[in-house]
Structures are given as C-alpha cells and as structure tokens.
Amino acid sequence: MTRAVSRDERHAETWERLAWYANGTLPAEERSGVEAHLAECDACSHELGFLEELGSQIRESEAMLLSPERSFRELTGRIDAIEAAEQGTLDWADIGRIVRARLMRPAWRPALAALALLLVVLLSWSALSVSRPSFRTLSSAETPIEGSAPIVRLVFDDVATAEEIQALLNGSGAEIVAGPSEYGVYTVRLDPSAQPRHLDATLSALRRHPAVRFAELIRAADGGR
Amino acid sequence: MTDSSVPADDSSRDLTLLQGVAVGDRAAFEELFVAYHPRVIRFLYRLTNSAELAEEVYNDVMFVVWQKASDFQGRSKVSTWVMGIAYRKGLKAAAKAHRRLDRRPLSELELATLREPGSIAYQRELRDYVGKALATLPERQRTVIELAYFMGHSCAEIAEIVDCPVNTVKTRMFHARKRLRAVLPHLGAGRSRAHREERPL
The missing domain is CATH 1.10.1740.10 (RNA polymerase sigma factor, region 2, helix turn helix motif)
Incomplete structure (x- = not known):
C-alpha cells in the first residue's frame, strides 16, 4: 500500500531536489514531481531562482587564461621520455625532458633557488680563495727557520722609522729573518742565548714599545710552546 | 525544466x-x-x-x-x-x-557597495561577490557546488568523484545552499519573479 505524501514532505523533497533540477541533472522520473510542486510553492520557486542565478554566476566567473598547447607539449615530452626509458632507448634528450619536467615543478623551485644561492656563495668563496694573499697567521705552518732560537712575529707602527726599528732589534738581541709580508708582518729571531725565563719579559718589552703594534711568540727556544 | x-x-x-x-x-x-x-x-x-x-x-x-x-x-x-x-x-x-583557498568571511559593507542591478559593473561585482561567497564555504561543500554548477555533474556523479555516499553529497549541498543563501539573500530574485509569472492561471 502506498502512503500518501504530505504537503510538507513533498516540499522538503522538492527543496532538496531543486539543487539537481537547477543544474539539469535530476532524473527524468523526478522532474515532473518537482515541476508540479513549483507551480504551487513560492518558497521553492524563489529557491530555484536563487540556484539558477548562482549557477549562472559560477559558470560565468573568469576563465583561467592558460595555454593548453604548452602544457600538452610538456606532457607528451614526459610521456616520450618515460616510454623510451621503458623500451631501453633512452637518450640524453629524453633524460633532459624528464629532468626538465621534474625540475620545473613549483614544489622544486625553492630548493632550486637555495641550491643556486649555495653555488653562488661557493663560487664567490672559491674566487676569493684564489686571489687571497698568501700571508700566514700566527697558527699557520711556518717555513722552517733553522736553529732553535725563539721566533716572534712583529708588526711595527706605520710611523716607526728604520732607525727606531733597528735600535729596538739591537736592544733586544733580535734579528729579522723574514718579511715584511703583504700585511707588514716580520718574522724575527730573538737572541738564542737568552734564558727562557727572560722570554716573557722580552715579549712584554716589545709589546710596550711605541714602535711595535703587535708581537707574538710563535716558537719558543725549545721549539715547543 | x-x-x-x-x-x-x-x-x-x-x-x-x-x-x-x-x-x-x-x-x-x-x-x-x-x-x-x-x-x-x-x-x-x-x-x-x-x-x-x-x-x-x-x-x-x-x-x-x-x-x-x-x-x-x-x-x-x-x-x-x-x-x-x-x-x-x-x-x-x-x-x-x-x-588551500582561504575561507574569508564576507562583510556587509561588500554587499552594500554593489552597484545598481542591470549595469555591467553590477554584473561584474556580483560575480566577484559570488566568488567571495563561495570562498566562505568549507572546502567539501564548495567542491560539491563547483562540481554541480560549474561542471554540471549529478549528485551520483559527485558522490563517485569525491568517493563518498550520495547522502553525504546531499548533506553537503544542503549546508552549502544554506550558507550561500545567508550571504546572498537577494540573489536570483528577478528569476523567482519570472518563474511565478510563468505559472498557469
């Protein structure tokens, strides 16, 4: 036995079906019921107007202006390369297509940008290394200096005269054995007969001297330190 | 139809x-x-x-x-x-x-600034406003609306596309309509009048 459908039930049913009636996909067997109800229901008629206008506005929204031709070329390039790989006939052009297809993906772009930056930094560093002057730091390996006398590195003040420097070296029993480097660093051998306990005092005296800007021991008398 | x-x-x-x-x-x-x-x-x-x-x-x-x-x-x-x-x-x-498309609430001001109905500028602004209204929907509801009204799919087809029961599609459509109706209360008013006038006496 078929139960009679109440007006409220018919309204609720139509209300739901209107969404599909409005886009033209409601099955034919359900359309006549919807149309019969629409003829007598203002609310459903109003809702249909709303849904039709909504659909119209959505369909007329701006199209994406992207070229399918370029996308298709990229895709067929990818397909060719993959098929060549499967058939064992992959050549460098195919590999290039696969790499390009993968690397041109937006998801890869930040990583590629970071890699490019790293390369720039490395190349810059490399270029700097090539042109860097070959001066030595205090910890650099030193060209062996014969003997076991204490060795210091000295930088003299710009305004120090040759006489002042010579007087200072003579007074300390020191002798220049190398330098100046590009940066004005002298390698100086101290008096080999000086007692080790006097070494600190000699260094202090050098550092206090107005003609000296920098003095550092790089080899003690025993070659240790 | x-x-x-x-x-x-x-x-x-x-x-x-x-x-x-x-x-x-x-x-x-x-x-x-x-x-x-x-x-x-x-x-x-x-x-x-x-x-x-x-x-x-x-x-x-x-x-x-x-x-x-x-x-x-x-x-x-x-x-x-x-x-x-x-x-x-x-x-x-x-x-x-x-x-993901940002969900942004629509302001009353945006609706109030719509121009006179019928003008080209009004149509453009209305389309823009409908786009913004869609953006207020949760993603699943918006997808159902897009598939139904932009792609023209049926309820059963949408259920297959998004891999869910037909009743779930109906529920999403119901809630999407309710939300859109709330932010677009006057949309389609002219069409409604046309439908009523078409009725047999």
Whole structure:
C-alpha cells in the first residue's frame, strides 16, 4: 500500500531536489514531481531562482587564461621520455625532458633557488680563495727557520722609522729573518742565548714599545710552546 | 525544466576519444587534453589556490588518463572518471604545498557597495561577490557546488568523484545552499519573479 505524501514532505523533497533540477541533472522520473510542486510553492520557486542565478554566476566567473598547447607539449615530452626509458632507448634528450619536467615543478623551485644561492656563495668563496694573499697567521705552518732560537712575529707602527726599528732589534738581541709580508708582518729571531725565563719579559718589552703594534711568540727556544 | 545552461554533455565524444587514447592515439589524446583543460584547470585552481600548481596537477591527471585509458570500464562517464582523478590529485597537491583557498568571511559593507542591478559593473561585482561567497564555504561543500554548477555533474556523479555516499553529497549541498543563501539573500530574485509569472492561471 502506498502512503500518501504530505504537503510538507513533498516540499522538503522538492527543496532538496531543486539543487539537481537547477543544474539539469535530476532524473527524468523526478522532474515532473518537482515541476508540479513549483507551480504551487513560492518558497521553492524563489529557491530555484536563487540556484539558477548562482549557477549562472559560477559558470560565468573568469576563465583561467592558460595555454593548453604548452602544457600538452610538456606532457607528451614526459610521456616520450618515460616510454623510451621503458623500451631501453633512452637518450640524453629524453633524460633532459624528464629532468626538465621534474625540475620545473613549483614544489622544486625553492630548493632550486637555495641550491643556486649555495653555488653562488661557493663560487664567490672559491674566487676569493684564489686571489687571497698568501700571508700566514700566527697558527699557520711556518717555513722552517733553522736553529732553535725563539721566533716572534712583529708588526711595527706605520710611523716607526728604520732607525727606531733597528735600535729596538739591537736592544733586544733580535734579528729579522723574514718579511715584511703583504700585511707588514716580520718574522724575527730573538737572541738564542737568552734564558727562557727572560722570554716573557722580552715579549712584554716589545709589546710596550711605541714602535711595535703587535708581537707574538710563535716558537719558543725549545721549539715547543 | 530549468533554463540554466550547464556545460554540454559530451559523453559520447569523450568516450570515443578515450578509446583512441587507450590504443595510443596522440591526436585523440590532444583533443581530450584541450577539451578538459579549461574546466579542470579552473576546478583545480579552486582546490589549490595556485594557477601554477593547477596546471602541474592537470598534467599529472592527464598523464594518468594516458596510462590508464585502457582500464576504463565505462561504468561511469569519462568526465566523472577524469574529475575523480583530478579531485584526488588536487587535494593531495594542495595538502603537500599547504595551499588551500582561504575561507574569508564576507562583510556587509561588500554587499552594500554593489552597484545598481542591470549595469555591467553590477554584473561584474556580483560575480566577484559570488566568488567571495563561495570562498566562505568549507572546502567539501564548495567542491560539491563547483562540481554541480560549474561542471554540471549529478549528485551520483559527485558522490563517485569525491568517493563518498550520495547522502553525504546531499548533506553537503544542503549546508552549502544554506550558507550561500545567508550571504546572498537577494540573489536570483528577478528569476523567482519570472518563474511565478510563468505559472498557469
């Protein structure tokens, strides 16, 4: 036995079906019921107007202006390369297509940008290394200096005269054995007969001297330190 | 029957093209690629909020179509099958790229600034406003609306595309309509009057 459908039930049913009636996909067997109800229901008629206008506005929204031709070329390039790989006939052009297809993906772009930056930094560093002057730091390996006398590195003040420097070296029993480097660093051998306990005092005296800007021991008398 | 013009149903053409694709026909594949490009790209754009990503995902979708065309059983329309692939790939890509269309509330001010009905500027602004109203919807509800009103899919087809029961699609459609009605209260008022006037006396 078929139960009679109440007006409220018919309204609720139509209300739901209107969404599909409005886009033209409601099955034919359900359309006549919807149309019969629409003829007598203002609310459903109003809702249909709303849904039709909504659909119209959505369909007329701006199209994406992207070229399918370029996308298709990229895709067929990818397909060719993959098929060549499967058939064992992959050549460098195919590999290039696969790499390009993968690397041109937006998801890869930040990583590629970071890699490019790293390369720039490395190349810059490399270029700097090539042109860097070959001066030595205090910890650099030193060209062996014969003997076991204490060795210091000295930088003299710009305004120090040759006489002042010579007087200072003579007074300390020191002798220049190398330098100046590009940066004005002298390698100086101290008096080999000086007692080790006097070494600190000699260094202090050098550092206090107005003609000296920098003095550092790089080899003690025993070659240790 | 409604006067709204949904996208043409090209089922038989699509099936012929897909059969060509299944046997490696590049010309058929290109025709199918070009035919689906505008609507699927737009759908993917709404999912991913990125034109670039939409284009990339579209190529992935069509790559699957090329590879799996011979597996198509014809139990659904070609468009439903393609949109199902697009939906899954689009969601995945959006999640991976952390890109989703922002949900923004619409202000009363935006609605109040709409120009006089009937003018070209009004139509443009109304379309823009409807776009913003759609953006207020949760993603799943928005997808149902897009598939129904932009792509012209039926309730059963949408259930297949998004892989959920028909009743779930109906529920999402119900809530989407309710929300849109709340922010677009006067939309379609002119059409409603036209419907009433068409009634037999």
